[in-house]
Amino acid sequence: MAALTVQQLDQLNQQLKQSYQDLLQEIHSELDNTGDQHRIDLLNREPGDSGDESLANALADFNVLRFDRHIRDLRDIEAAFGRIKAGEYGVCTDCGDDIAFERLRAYPTAKRCIVCQQRHEKQFAHEGHPKL
Numbered sequence: 001m002a003a004l005t006v007q008q009l010d011q012l013n014q015q016l017k018q019s020y021q022d023l024l025q026e027i028h029s030e031l032d033n034t035g036d037q038h039r040i041d042l043l044n045r046e047p048g049d050s051g052d053e054s055l056a057n058a059l060a061d062f063n064v065l066r067f068d069r070h071i072r073d074l075r076d077i078e079a080a081f082g083r084i085k086a087g088e089y090g091v092c093t094d095c096g097d098d099i100a101f102e103r104l105r106a107y108p109t110a111k112r113c114i115v116c117q118q119r120h121e122k123q124f125a126h127e128g129h130p131k132l
Contacts, residue, residue, distance in 0.1 A: 003098045004090050013084060015108050020077045027070050076109040083111070092116050 004012070083089040090099050094116035103110055112120060 004101060004104075008101050008104075009084070009089070012089075012104055012108050015105070016077050016080055016084075019108070020074065023070055023074055023077070027067070030066070073109075079111070080109045094120070 090104060092099055092113040093111045097113050099110055099113050103114055
């Protein structure tokens, strides 16, 4: 395990649990609001133009992206819980060095030390961007 004290590990574990619960609550709230908004839209449906349809499609895409981000965040937290259970939390998955407590406190799902994370971001910075 990393050079984390029992108190630091407990603090980070509590932070992860709180983040997990907050995300679940946000997801439930957004799902409830989405359902209510959908019913309101059905009741107030009037013939619209292509601009209305484009806006509706953009909002739907935005909602999908937001839920996708929430799911990725939940998976990151679950992976951090797995690393805690395995005694690997706070250890960089790339180089094996300890991840600084300050970094974990700011980003408790971190799986890389700051040096390896910067290297990773430089290496994969252009992934997913179209090239001409």
